[in-house]
Amino acid sequence: MTNELVIQAENLTKTFGSFTAVDAISFSVRKGEIFGFLGANGAGKTTAMKMLIGISTPSAGKATVAGFDVSSEAEKIKKNIGYMSQKFALYDDLTVKQNITFFGGIYGLSRAQIKLKTAELVEELDLKEVVNQLVGALPLGWKQKISFSVSLLHNPKIVFLDEPTGGVDPITRRQFWEMIYKAANNGTTVFVTTHYMDEAEYCDRVSIMVNGKIEALDSPKNLKTQFGVENMNDVFLKLARG
Amino acid sequence: MLQINTVSITISNISKSYKKVNALTDISFEVKEGELFGLIGPDGAGKTTLFRILTTLLFADQGDATVAGYDVVKDYKQIRNSVGYMPGKFSLYQDMTVKENLNFFATIFGTTIEENYELIRDIYVQIEPFKKRRAGKLSGGMKQKLALCCALIHKPKVLFLDEPTTGVDPVSRKEFWEMLKRLQQKGITILVSTPYMDEAALCDRIAFIQEGKILEIDTPQAIVKHYPKPLYNVKANNMYALIQGLKAYEHHYSVYPFGEFVHYTDKRTDFDSSDLNAFLESQGLKDITIEPTAPTIEDTFMELAK
Numbered sequence: 001m002t003n004e005l006v007i008q009a010e011n012l013t014k015t016f017g018s019f020t021a022v023d024a025i026s027f028s029v030r031k032g033e034i035f036g037f038l039g040a041n042g043a044g045k046t047t048a049m050k051m052l053i054g055i056s057t058p059s060a061g062k063a064t065v066a067g068f069d070v071s072s073e074a075e076k077i078k079k080n081i082g083y084m085s086q087k088f089a090l091y092d093d094l095t096v097k098q099n100i101t102f103f104g105g106i107y108g109l110s111r112a113q114i115k116l117k118t119a120e121l122v123e124e125l126d127l128k129e130v131v132n133q134l135v136g137a138l139p140l141g142w143k144q145k146i147s148f149s150v151s152l153l154h155n156p157k158i159v160f161l162d163e164p165t166g167g168v169d170p171i172t173r174r175q176f177w178e179m180i181y182k183a184a185n186n187g188t189t190v191f192v193t194t195h196y197m198d199e200a201e202y203c204d205r206v207s208i209m210v211n212g213k214i215e216a217l218d219s220p221k222n223l224k225t226q227f228g229v230e231n232m233n234d235v236f237l238k239l240a241r242g
Numbered sequence: 243m244l245q246i247n248t249v250s251i252t253i254s255n256i257s258k259s260y261k262k263v264n265a266l267t268d269i270s271f272e273v274k275e276g277e278l279f280g281l282i283g284p285d286g287a288g289k290t291t292l293f294r295i296l297t298t299l300l301f302a303d304q305g306d307a308t309v310a311g312y313d314v315v316k317d318y319k320q321i322r323n324s325v326g327y328m329p330g331k332f333s334l335y336q337d338m339t340v341k342e343n344l345n346f347f348a349t350i351f352g353t354t355i356e357e358n359y360e361l362i363r364d365i366y367v368q369i370e371p372f373k374k375r376r377a378g379k380l381s382g383g384m385k386q387k388l389a390l391c392c393a394l395i396h397k398p399k400v401l402f403l404d405e406p407t408t409g410v411d412p413v414s415r416k417e418f419w420e421m422l423k424r425l426q427q428k429g430i431t432i433l434v435s436t437p438y439m440d441e442a443a444l445c446d447r448i449a450f451i452q453e454g455k456i457l458e459i460d461t462p463q464a465i466v467k468h469y470p471k472p473l474y475n476v477k478a479n480n481m482y483a484l485i486q487g488l489k490a491y492e493h494h495y496s497v498y499p500f501g502e503f504v505h506y507t508d509k510r511t512d513f514d515s516s517d518l519n520a521f522l523e524s525q526g527l528k529d530i531t532i533e534p535t536a537p538t539i540e541d542t543f544m545e546l547a548k
């Protein structure tokens with residue numbers, strides 16, 4: 001991890017009518033960092049993430065991601081980041097291979113690169129037996145691992161993962177985190193939301209959102225000390241309801 | 243655990259397959275009235291298939307089942323009136339508001355929100371401020387809460403919850419389970435599936451299910467006693483390097499990150515922690531601690547699923 005800042009948000013705000021979903025949040029994320037973006041349901045995590053990846057325009061404030069402004073340079077941001085959404089990951093009615101080819105195309109990879117990447121992924125994730133199966137028929141944990149790999153196809157600087165392990169079984173969840181560690185170790189910045197508090201411990205730093213605001217931001221260790229508790233679950237319980 | 247011994251759900255030799263896959267193979271167990279029973283297993287284990295059979299939405303290929311004394315095939319109408327079902331995938335009407343969804347579910351069961359408000363209050367107050375918002379615009383976890391209220395609004399005798407807390411934040415999960423305990427005290431039988439192993443520990447009994455088969459059924463307390471090996475908490479200055487280091491150690495049996503620790507078991511019966519310590523130091527790790535720890539349900543499940 002270096003001191004280069006790859007995400008910088010300043011008073012970033014999103015309102016829907018009179019409702020403020022994200023309320024002037026300011027923070028920064030370093031290159032190669034695993035940044036945990038926590039908060040209760042409805043706190044504003046997904047809404048904030050959508051602004052950071054350039055698919056939703058801020059109502060106020062500003063942010064730069066990978067050096068580009070989220071409001072005016074959204075297209076450039078999309079080329080430099082990977083994103084796994086909370087709802088949609090892959091096309092259920094395409095095979096694993098077709099999904100890789102499709103997203104590779106979207107991310108601007110050449111045919112030769114796609115071929116190479118597909119072979120790499122099949123090897124790495126042990127996909128030989130399922131590569132020609134429809135994604136819809138695969139267990140959730142597989143889908144999420146494939147989806148994460150797909151979001152890394154174009155070697156993005158930052159990858160945004162919105163609850164990637166929700167509902168995933170304990171073993172696969174851990175395999176997923178090893179993939180996150182590996183990506184971070186290779187210099188990719190990982191921005192991740194989760195409701196599993198053991199996963200919060202795996203992050204370099206964690207922020208906790210409450211009603212649209214960031215109420216705490218530090219390493220898990222410092223947060224535990226600050227709140228005088230044993231684990232991140234207790235930190236969360238103390239903070240999350242405001 | 244409640245001492246009532248009336249049976250609420252019986253499942254006898256249920257099998258179900260889709261084309262090539264056996265979703266359920268010869269499943270049998272019983273759930274007592276007022277029991278809080280957990281179904282624990284990975285995605286694709288067959289939990290949802292079992293829920294659909296018990297709620298009369300799907301026929302088994304073989305076997306019988308009864309719910310609240312009714313047969314799932316012959317008495318499907320009675321069952322539909324006496325059970326509440328919260329499917330894993332949302333069953334909400336995305337373009338109706340929170341309040342409209344709840345009203346809708348109350349109306350089809352011939353009741354009103356007011357009549358059974360007591361039952362849903364704890365959860366509903368959290369989404370009530372947003373009652374005029376369309377369900378499609380709620381956050382993921384808010385939708386789960388609304389779906390639960392909808393499943394409860396007709397005061398069912400038996401409640402089927404398929405991963406109700408997936409995507410729900412830790413505070414709400416805690417409240418949710420406190421609420422399940424209260425519902426249980428009102429005599430409602432609950433069959434719940436969950437990917438959260440800390441929730442499994444809160445059930446009266448749990449069944450581990452994998453690839454359509456039951457691996458084990460028992461109380462959570464008894465299940466952790468079946469864990470076969472001494473388990474160690476290992477900690478060092480760098481988590482990723484620690485996982486890699488432990489996996490590189492030739493005597494390792496299992497290595498699973500667990501919050502700030504890694505849970506480690508060794509292949510040998512005469513495990514010597516100083517040898518492991520020396521090995522990890524040789525890998526460049528610092529501040530190493532290795533201490534015995536008690537297995538949790540999650541450890542037990544991962545061991546069985548291995």
Ligand SMILES: Nc1ncnc2c1ncn2[C@@H]1O[C@H](COP(=O)(O)OP(=O)(O)OP(=O)(O)O)[C@@H](O)[C@H]1O
Nearest residue numbers: 016021041042043044045046047379380381382383
């Ligand atoms: N398009 C929209 N119109 C109106 N309100 C919205 C819209 N999108 C989001 N919201 C509201 O903004 C708030 C924040 O939602 P968001 O999805 O960001 O929460 P979250 O932190 O991701 O929660 P979860 O953990 O449940 O996924 C919620 O109250 C939600 O209902």
Ligand SMILES: [Mg+2]
Nearest residue numbers: 045046086382
């Ligand atoms: Mg969200």
